Amino acid sequence: MQPYNNEKKTTKELSLVCAAAGKCGGCNRLNVPYAEQLKEKRKLVARLLRPYCALEGIIPMEDSRFYRNKVHAVFDRDRRGNVIAGTYEKNSHRVVPVESCLIEDEKAQAIIRTIRDLSKSFKIKIYDEDTGYGLLRHVLVRCGHRSGQYMVVLVLASPILPDKNHFLKALLKEHPQITTVVVNVNDRRTSMILGTKEQVIYGKGYIEDTLCGKTFRISPGSFYQVNPVQTEKLYQKALEYAGFHGNERIVDAYCGIGTIGIVAADHVREVIGVELNADAVRDARINARRNNIRNISFYENDAGKLLTQMAEQNAKVDAVIMDPPRTGSDEAFLGSVAKIAPEKIIYISCNPETLARDLQYLVKQGYRARKACAVDMFPQTSEHVETCVLITKSGEA
Numbered sequence: 426m427q428p429y430n431n432e433k434k435t436t437k438e439l440s441l442v443c444a445a446a447g448k449c450g451g452c453n454r455l456n457v458p459y460a461e462q463l464k465e466k467r468k469l470v471a472r473l474l475r476p477y478c479a480l481e482g483i484i485p486m487e488d489s490r491f492y493r494n495k496v497h498a499v500f501d502r503d504r505r506g507n508v509i510a511g512t513y514e515k516n517s518h519r520v521v522p523v524e525s526c527l528i529e530d531e532k533a534q535a536i537i538r539t540i541r542d543l544s545k546s547f548k549i550k551i552y553d554e555d556t557g558y559g560l561l562r563h564v565l566v567r568c569g570h571r572s573g574q575y576m577v578v579l580v581l582a583s584p585i586l587p588d589k590n591h592f593l594k595a596l597l598k599e600h601p602q603i604t605t606v607v608v609n610v611n612d613r614r615t616s617m618i619l620g621t622k623e624q625v626i627y628g629k630g631y632i633e634d635t636l637c638g639k640t641f642r643i644s645p646g647s648f649y650q651v652n653p654v655q656t657e658k659l660y661q662k663a664l665e666y667a668g669f670h671g672n673e674r675i676v677d678a679y680c681g682i683g684t685i686g687i688v689a690a691d692h693v694r695e696v697i698g699v700e701l702n703a704d705a706v707r708d709a710r711i712n713a714r715r716n717n718i719r720n721i722s723f724y725e726n727d728a729g730k731l732l733t734q735m736a737e738q739n740a741k742v743d744a745v746i747m748d749p750p751r752t753g754s755d756e757a758f759l760g761s762v763a764k765i766a767p768e769k770i771i772y773i774s775c776n777p778e779t780l781a782r783d784l785q786y787l788v789k790q791g792y793r794a795r796k797a798c799a800v801d802m803f804p805q806t807s808e809h810v811e812t813c814v815l816i817t818k819s820g821e822a
């Protein structure tokens with residue numbers, strides 16, 4: 426297949442490419458040539474980093490379509506009563522039906538269409554956000570890019586899926602790639618997708634995927650990067666910047682299911698991972714064992730709290746890799762890192778605004794950003810770009 430060509434299009438031409446264009450709030454750069462999108466992101470990151478260091482460049486995605494390994498659909502009925510699966514219209518709770526999407530994994534999309542059709546034949550009641558009646562609220566599909574495994578999460582308002590076995594049989598017949606199905610119960614009137622209760626109704630309750638030669642297990646609620654092709658490039662850049670010699674003791678902060686730390690573990694003496702989400706920490710520990718990594722330990726804690734404790738105990742750390750959420754890090758964490766005073770900090774950020782704010786703080790603590798590189802993890806969107814920065818103590822070159 427030819428890569429999608431983002432030549433400038435009229436609104437009508439655009440609607441032929443994507444029926445939800447302009448309504449779903451997702452790909453707000455569908456109409457902008459890819460080279461131009463890269464330029465925009467590069468400019469944005471370079472501007473925010475200007476006071477600190479130069480930007481080496483932005484690593485593009487070769488084929489910028491169908492990259493999302495996590496696909497979410499909200500279920501609703503249209504005015505005629507037909508079941509629709511789609512996405513919330515930007516800043517509203519109106520559901521825009523999405524028949525197909527240019528950036529989501531194609532098989533995952535097909536699974537969602539099948540569930541939509543099966544919900545009619547199985548007479549599954551669709552949840553109504555206004556009244557709070559009905560059963561099926563959302564479907565989440567996650568897939569392993571390399572493993573080819575698919576996980577389906579049915580988000581229901583109550584735990585019982587009527588005629589469950591026949592439903593599963595029909596779904597698996599259509600999509601034998603599905604390796605696990607989980608019912609997640611969300612009985613609250615909330616805009617959060619997942620509830621807290623879960624029941625595995627088929628398979629193991631998680632999928633596995635391979636990144637940088639290591640295998641990772643991913644549970645329904647654990648964070649996992651949505652663009653695995655670009656994630657490998659990002660992690661390689663982080664390791665290149667870190668330039669480990671083999672004897673370092675490092676921290677992988679905001680470590681999710683342990684991906685970066687486990688990939689780095691072969692190159693250092695010891696890794697300490699810290700993560701707030703309990704499911705992710707459980708996955709991280711299992712992932713370490715699964716990959717035969719023995720020099721890593723994980724702490725379920727707030728990264729700022731753990732680093733504060735480590736600073737109080739005068740812990741010795743050679744490098745900190747940090748990958749906080751969009752809100753960035755905090756003073757408890759950054760101040761403790763400065764006290765521990767590692768030689769290097771590798772900051773991986775999904776939000777250049779908070780990255781710049783945190784850099785300002787680190788500079789005041791005696792650190793200096795040396796080089797940075799952006800990675801386009803989210804083609805066709807304007808606001809999402811990852812950046813990797815090498816930061817060292819300001820006295821050193």
Ligand code: SAH
Nearest residue numbers: 648679680681700701702727728748749750
């Ligand atoms: N490094 C991982 C995950 C990055 S996403 C990867 O590349 O896949 C950011 C992670 O930070 C999420 O897993 C989130 O649960 C976690 N997190 C958010 N706030 C945190 C905090 N205060 N302390 C520790 N972890 C936190």
